[in-house]
Amino acid sequence: MRLPDSFTNRMNEYFQREGIPSEGFFKSFDNEPLKGIRINRNKVAPEGYEAVLKDLGEETDKVSWCDSGFYTKNESSGNDPYYHAGVYYPQEPSAMLPAQIASAKPGEFVLDMCAAPGGKACRLGEDLKGEGLLIANEINENRAKALLRNIERMGLINAVILNETPAGLAKVFKGFFDKIVLDVPCSGEGMFRRDPNAVKSWEKFGPDTCIPMQEDILMNADKMLKPGGEIVYSTCTFFEGEDEERIHEFIKEHPYYSIIPHPEVEGISHSPEGFMRIWPHLSKGDGHFCVHLKKSVDAVTEEIELSKIPSYKNKRGDNYGFGKSRDAYESFLKEILEDTSDYRGDFILHKDKVHILPVPERLFNGLKTVKLGLFPGEIKCTSTERLFVPSHSLALTLDRNKIKKDSFLKLNREDPRLTRYLKGETITVTAEEKSDLKKKGYIVIAAGEYPLGFGKLAPDGSIKNLYPKAWRLL
Numbered sequence: 001m002r003l004p005d006s007f008t009n010r011m012n013e014y015f016q017r018e019g020i021p022s023e024g025f026f027k028s029f030d031n032e033p034l035k036g037i038r039i040n041r042n043k044v045a046p047e048g049y050e051a052v053l054k055d056l057g058e059e060t061d062k063v064s065w066c067d068s069g070f071y072t073k074n075e076s077s078g079n080d081p082y083y084h085a086g087v088y089y090p091q092e093p094s095a096m097l098p099a100q101i102a103s104a105k106p107g108e109f110v111l112d113m114c115a116a117p118g119g120k121a122c123r124l125g126e127d128l129k130g131e132g133l134l135i136a137n138e139i140n141e142n143r144a145k146a147l148l149r150n151i152e153r154m155g156l157i158n159a160v161i162l163n164e165t166p167a168g169l170a171k172v173f174k175g176f177f178d179k180i181v182l183d184v185p186c187s188g189e190g191m192f193r194r195d196p197n198a199v200k201s202w203e204k205f206g207p208d209t210c211i212p213m214q215e216d217i218l219m220n221a222d223k224m225l226k227p228g229g230e231i232v233y234s235t236c237t238f239f240e241g242e243d244e245e246r247i248h249e250f251i252k253e254h255p256y257y258s259i260i261p262h263p264e265v266e267g268i269s270h271s272p273e274g275f276m277r278i279w280p281h282l283s284k285g286d287g288h289f290c291v292h293l294k295k296s297v298d299a300v301t302e303e304i305e306l307s308k309i310p311s312y313k314n315k316r317g318d319n320y321g322f323g324k325s326r327d328a329y330e331s332f333l334k335e336i337l338e339d340t341s342d343y344r345g346d347f348i349l350h351k352d353k354v355h356i357l358p359v360p361e362r363l364f365n366g367l368k369t370v371k372l373g374l375f376p377g378e379i380k381c382t383s384t385e386r387l388f389v390p391s392h393s394l395a396l397t398l399d400r401n402k403i404k405k406d407s408f409l410k411l412n413r414e415d416p417r418l419t420r421y422l423k424g425e426t427i428t429v430t431a432e433e434k435s436d437l438k439k440k441g442y443i444v445i446a447a448g449e450y451p452l453g454f455g456k457l458a459p460d461g462s463i464k465n466l467y468p469k470a471w472r473l474l
Contacts, residue, residue, distance in 0.1 A: 001029045001192065004203055011238065020269070024281035033194040034284055036093040037076060038119070039068045040086055040154055041126045043450055052087060055413055055448075056080070063284075064266045066096035068123075071284065079473055081418045081447035086153040086396050091119040092194070094278045094285035098181055098234040099123035101262065101276075101292050106131035108178040111224065113166060113217060116143035118150035120181055125156035130342060133358050134159040135177075137169060144370050149471075151371065152393040157342065158358050161371035166220035172367060173224045175303030180221045182233045184214045190236035190280070190287025207239045214242060218250050222257075228297040230260070234290040243289040244275055256296040309360045324386045325349055325379045332377075332388040336407040336442060342399070343376065352378045354388070390454055392468045395444055398451045406438040409455070409463075410446050421445055421452070421465060424472045429461045 003026065015022035037056075039049050046068075050060055053070060063069030069091070076083060076090035083090075099120040104110045104127035112121040115136035125134045136151060136159055138144040144163045151159050162169070187207045191198040214235075221231055235242050251257050259274035267283035268276050278288040295301075326347050333340040348355040355361075357373035364372065374397065377390040400408070409429065411418050417427040427445075429437065437443060440459050444451050455463035 002199070003029060003192070004199065007189065007202070014238070014240070020279070021282065025279070028280040029193045031193060031280075033286065034093055035072045035075060036063060036069055036091055036096065037072050037088040038066060038091050038096055038123060039070070039088050040122075041068050042129070042155055043085070043087055052082065056082065056088075063093045063096055065268055065278075066093070066100045069093060069096040079419075079422075081413055081422065081452060082450065084153070084422060084471070085447045085450035085452045086155050087447075087450050089119055089122055089150070089154060092286055094190070094236070094283075094288035095119055095183075096123070097268070097276070097278065097288060097290050098183055098232045099127075101290055102127075102179050102181050102230070102232045104128050104132075104134075104179055108132045109176060110134050111169075111173070111177045111180045111221075112136045112183075113169070113180060113221060114138070114183050114185065115161075116140065116147040118147045118154075120183055121147065121159070122150060122154040122156065124179075124181065125151065125154065125159050128158060130157050131358075132158065132178075135162060135173075136160070137162045137164055138370075139163065139165055148370055153396060155396040155398075157356070157374045157397045158345075159371065160357075160364065160369065160373055162364075163368040163370050166217050168367065170220040170223040172363070173304065175224070175226050175301040176306075177224050177229060178226060179230050179232070180225055182217055182221055182231060184210075184217050184233065184235055184242075186210050186214070186235035186237040186242050187239060188236055189238045190278075193280070194286060207237070207242050210237075210242055211246065214246055215249075218246070222254055222295070223302075225295050225301070226303065227295055227299045227301050229295050231257075231293040231295070232290065233293065234288065236286065236288055238287055238289070243291075244271075244273075247275070247291050247293070251293075256299040257293050258296070260292040260294050262292065306359060306363070309362050321386060322349055325354070325388075328379060328386045328388040329354055329376065332390060332442070336404055336444065337398070337402050338404055339402045342397075342402075343374070345373070348372070349379070352380070354378060390442065392453055392466070392471070395451050395453045398444060400446065400449050400451060403444055403451070405436060407441075407443045408446060409433060409437065409443050410448065413448050418445075418447055418452070419473065421455070421467060422471075422473045424465050424467055424469065426465055427455070427463050429457070429463065431461075434461045 058072050061071040104124045106129045115121040116138040121136035188198045261274040276290045278285045345356040355372045376394040380387045443457050445455050454466040
């Protein structure tokens with residue numbers, strides 16, 4: 001690969017000054033990029049990782065800096081039932097580091113400010129275990145759509161997706177978040193071997209274009225972080241001006257921040273100050289920089305008081321009847337689930353669309369919202385009653401252990417009916433399966449133990465396919 005002279009000269013000076021071994025660095029850009037997947041811990045317990053990898057035809061080759069990350073030999077297939085069920089997330093191994101470092105805890109309020117395509121946001125959501133709030137923001141409208149699909153596929157129930165600027169967020173979420181992850185726009189030097197256009201982009205834009213954006217993002221993140229809160233800042237570039245120097249400048253301007261050091265992990269270079277780097281010639285990953293910051297509990301920060309944000313009254317000017325609509329939703333949950341406690345958040349009805357939110361809806365007034373919490377489905381009015389029609393995203397949030405036996409159709413991963421289901425075709429249950437299922441109504445179709453989507457069972461054993469058209473295999 002032809003690398004710009006200004007880049008190679010700068011890196012040679014850096015290695016000599018810092019005493020870091022440079023042998024093999026430039027040659028590493030000619031190597032094949034490494035592939036990886038991160039297993040969804042909301043759906044797979046650690047003792048089940050090996051079985052999933054075996055099903056996928058992969059060995060247990062662990063990513064040392066991510067407790068659910070593994071190297072893979074094969075390109076992840078979007079045709080695989082496990083992919084559609086959100087069992088795993090394809091992710092470049094180095095990109096797994098920031099969310100692991102952030103280590104979100106259940107009940108926290110967490111922001112991923114530059115979230116698309118969603119790998120870090122999904123991992124943060126997994127760590128929250130359905131408690132607290134994840135806000136995944138993406139300033140690019142088209143990339144926000146990819147973020148939406150990934151968050152729904154991974155089955156997160158407490159995520160809001162916004163399409164806002166950093167300043168737009170900071171006006172609303174003053175002192176609101178416990179943790180903020182900033183995987184900021186950067187010159188992308190670590191992506192040179194993965195993206196053939198990265199070098200051309202670097203030559204055209206370079207670090208000077210990115211640094212002002214990084215400064216703006218950090219400044220607004222500070223406004224949104226609670227005293228005692230934490231920021232994880234990361235890039236996929238090697239330039240100190242976007243990495244160590246950017247953090248030094250930020251701490252100089254905001255002296256109530258300090259760097260949290262982390263124990264050394266194989267494959268990560270740790271500086272005495274606490275900066276972390278992944279080098280492509282010294283590690284099994286693309287170039288990456290990461291640092292973990294903590295805001296002093298004594299920092300003076302303007303804070304929004306969530307308790308003072310009024311909720312909307314449960315009466316709306318529509319024809320769907322709030323109370324009866326909520327009853328229809330809860331009746332559906334009881335039909336298919338043994339335990340419905342995970343889905344009893346703040347019930348919101350936007351005309352016929354149902355949303356479940358862990359915080360007051362008015363918090364998001366005036367913001368460009370792509371996803372408002374869980375969207376479990378919508379209300380259909382007939383001449384005699386209101387019925388709840390579930391969304392596909394609801395199926396992907398379900399815990400197999402809480403689904404009633406008569407509403408759960410487990411199909412082997414190799415069963416050809418799974419492929420037909422993913423293509424939108426009608427499938428039929430066997431006589432044995434039919435004896436275990438309800439006579440008719442909504443059931444969950446699963447790839448092994450992992451819910452994949454809904455179908456509607458008829459008395460003759462045929463299943464009306466409800467897999468969404470936009471997600472179907474061609």
